[in-house]
Amino acid sequence: MTEHQGATGTDLLQLDRNVGDFHFEVKYAYDAGAGLSERTIDYICDAKNDPDWLRDFRKRALATFLREPLPTHWASKELAEIDFSQIRYYLAHGQQAGRSWEEVPDEVKRTFERLGVPEQERKFLAGVEAQFDSEAAYSNMKDALRDQGVLFVGSTEGLHKHPEIFRKWFGKVIPPGDNKFAALNSAVFSGGSFIYVPPGVKVGHPLQAYFRINAESFGQFERTLIIVDEGAEVTYMEGCTAPRFDTATLHSAVVELVALPGAKIQYITVQNWSPNVFNLVTKRGIAMENAEIRWIDCNIGSRLTMKYPAVILRGRKARGEVLSIALANSGQHQDTGAKMIHLADETTSNIIAKSISIGEGRSSYRGMVRIPNHLKGCKNNTECDALLINTSSRTDTYPAITLRGNRSSVQHEASVSKISAEQIFYMRQRGLPEAEAMSLSVNGFVNDLVREFPMEYSVELKRLIDLEMEGSVG
């Protein structure tokens, strides 16, 4: 049989255009107030009952954050519009995540129900963590996985209950000084997932986290650490939404992955941020011998996204992959890409990045591939394709590939295309309204990447693309 899923007609267009654009009033038991200082850090540490080493870690990170300049010179001047003194850095309902949805406060539960999280959990997930502003409101995993020794908890619980695993890797893949926003996250992080998969355990169904920003002028700084032991496998998926506010909202996560020898990690992101969110995320994995890390990254929405998932190929025959889809609509800048750092022989990496710019939207691909002189048998393949929908749409490509020596190989292809008027006329002649013809063309452009997503997510992704395409014609 041929593929049966696919973008068809009107059923996709009846969806709520701004699926995440709603907001319930919530009373917060914890609120660190606006602005960032050592007092903010102390407030967070006290609320979370952090150990002393973490309080020191946070304060050192704060100093780094305050010292480092904003990277407006190479990225975007828009960064300067973030007013760090107006942001609220910690807002929580409580400290304890519910193990069942009954334990979750009503308005928070209603939020996640509306986003379809409990339904997805029943259908196809092995475990779910649902974060509401700073803390997880719900966290649960199938008993069978718990019995196999899999850990899937929030970062706070991870560092309190499993310090021997947590501290070994925390901040090692992405040190606080890596960049200004990694430092900010290290200073004020809260929430996110801690996952450990013991040797040889293959987690069949995905674990999912859903990150929801509910409050205005808020910064969400989740911290995720995933360690997959020898020969083990896991797929982790994250979804993100926020309501549309007039003021800027900041999302600055740090995600560290550790794939020990022979392990496989697949990390899937489908974010659908509202257009006031600054999304400045650092994601990096380290792959030991024969291990594999795949980042599948889909960026829709936000005001500005800067995100370049990276794999450090540390062990022989390690493999890294980034598959990335970015969609920039008017008023949005998707500055995304990938980094592949080859540190061992016979390591291979693959980057496929596709971007779509609609209206005045701007997408940039920024890549970094490094293969030093002393290595042999390394390979990298980079493909970046951009699709421009309107004449005012913009795309830029900044691939930086450093290959030393002659015992490794790299391949790079880039393309920019437009949907032609003839193509749209052809599709309309078959009865498709113009907007649907555009959506179908765009879906076709990303189709080979969308196939890599689990089915439930690829359907969602096609919906999101259709919604973004509405109003892009005429």
Next chain:
Amino acid sequence: MSLQICDLHARIVERTILRGISLEIRPGETHAIMGPNGSGKSTLAKALAGHPDYEITQGSVVLDGVSLLEREPDERARMGLFLAFQYPCEIPGVSIANFLRAAAQARLPEGESLSVTDFYQKLYHEMDALGMQRTFSSRPLNSGFSGGEKKRAEILQMAILRPRYAVLDETDSGLDIDALKVVAAGVNRLRGPEAGFLIITHYQRLLDYIAPDFVHVMVAGRIVQSGGPELALELEKRGYGFLEEQYGSAEVSPLAEAGARG
């Protein structure tokens, strides 16, 4: 019930190409339009379908009692007008099956959704009848297709969408004799009392396989002769030269045809 074209004038940019076309196609009838390059045949096809490059300056087109020219191209298609393109567009990444599903879905009333099982049943039934491999339907539409594959994909789309009136624009161009036979057999299968056809062709060859009820000759944007199938044979013998001498062609050819392709 008919597709009624009345005194149709059309131009592209500042160049008038159609200078008063009148023609009526009833369901069950197959009309052929023949004519030299640049006579405006393809322009007629695209103007009927509502291509944005062509401006209608005069005349009317009525499809089963409903005026066509104010309608958007996709509305015209949903009303039952189909154009088999001379140069079908590539739609990368969109499989034939998914494309046709979307097109079939677009024809349903709002709120109704297509049964996937029924759709595939119908698709495979039509493909089998056309002698096509089922795997063909999972290939991206027209992407990297040979000329013959593109034309066959057009016929498959027509078979699934079952138009009231189908316009085939030089469907025979670029086909070898075997591909031509396959395409003609596909068209003949769809002929019947419910469907009207307008077959545009430069050569008589196609009409050996799709026997028309009426033949019209177009020169310089006008229909200059109409008759039965014997007219096509006569043209085959005598060529278009004598008609061009009689009715003139310099004003529109050959740029017009180039424009129509652009």
